[in-house]
Amino acid sequence: xxxxxxxxxxxxxxxxxxxxxxxxxQSVSLLVASGKTKLSYIDxxxxxxxxxxxxxxxxxxLALAHAxxxxxxLAPGMALLRLDEPVMSGSxxxxxxxxxxxxxxxxxxxxxxxxxxxxxxxxDKVMNSLxxxxxxxxxxxxxxxxxx
Amino acid sequence: MLGIxxxxxxxxxxxxxxxxxxxxxxxxxxxxLDQLGGIPxxxxxxxxxxxxxxxxxxxxxxxx
Numbered sequence: 001x002x003x004x005x006x007x008x009x010x011x012x013x014x015x016x017x018x019x020x021x022x023x024x025x026q027s028v029s030l031l032v033a034s035g036k037t038k039l040s041y042i043d044x045x046x047x048x049x050x051x052x053x054x055x056x057x058x059x060x061x062l063a064l065a066h067a068x069x070x071x072x073x074l075a076p077g078m079a080l081l082r083l084d085e086p087v088m089s090g091s092x093x094x095x096x097x098x099x100x101x102x103x104x105x106x107x108x109x110x111x112x113x114x115x116x117x118x119x120x121x122x123x124d125k126v127m128n129s130l131x132x133x134x135x136x137x138x139x140x141x142x143x144x145x146x147x148x
Numbered sequence: 149m150l151g152i153x154x155x156x157x158x159x160x161x162x163x164x165x166x167x168x169x170x171x172x173x174x175x176x177x178x179x180x181l182d183q184l185g186g187i188p189x190x191x192x193x194x195x196x197x198x199x200x201x202x203x204x205x206x207x208x209x210x211x212x
Contacts, residue, residue, distance in 0.1 A: 052161075052179055052180060052183070053179040054179060055176075055177045055179035055180045056177070057177070058177060058194075058196075058197040058198075059195075059196045059197055059198045059199070060196060062198075068160040068162075091177075091179070092178065092195060093195065093196070107157060107158050107159065110158045111156065111157065111158050114158060118197065118198060121198040122198040122199070122200055127198075
């Protein structure tokens, strides 16, 4: 279940962000603030983004910001920044409204978390429901209880 | 869906390129394809990782 990965305060909605990089930084900062990673994880994600481009924009409108498992990761974690006005990342999947971030201490946790996440996100209407959710509690119900 | 048994792993680019090149098929976003040249595996670009239709179609085309 995804609820074990999202720490307190790790879901934020706001109007927009100055840039994709700013949005990624903010989303990953939620992992730091909720005790899932050290501060250094932000740099690791931004380095990957600079080196490779927006490779973690893995579906239309959705980014899953992450870096490979490292000592910066304290616990498996996820966070979400939802923007009402999307930003451009340079990916074919632009524009991006849902900036998830995640961290994993090792490859097996990584697979388990992505499996849970993929199963939820490949369900019809989940994406739209997350985009249109009028309150944080609605987003939490979708992510944690599969309530559409 | 495809009736294929497979071992699936999440790996970094370095691991995919590393000494243990055991993968038969690698799924990646288009941005990473350049980094995966020269590996003895079928590399498939996936645009929407949650689209089971796209995944099924591309895997079927590669594995058949």
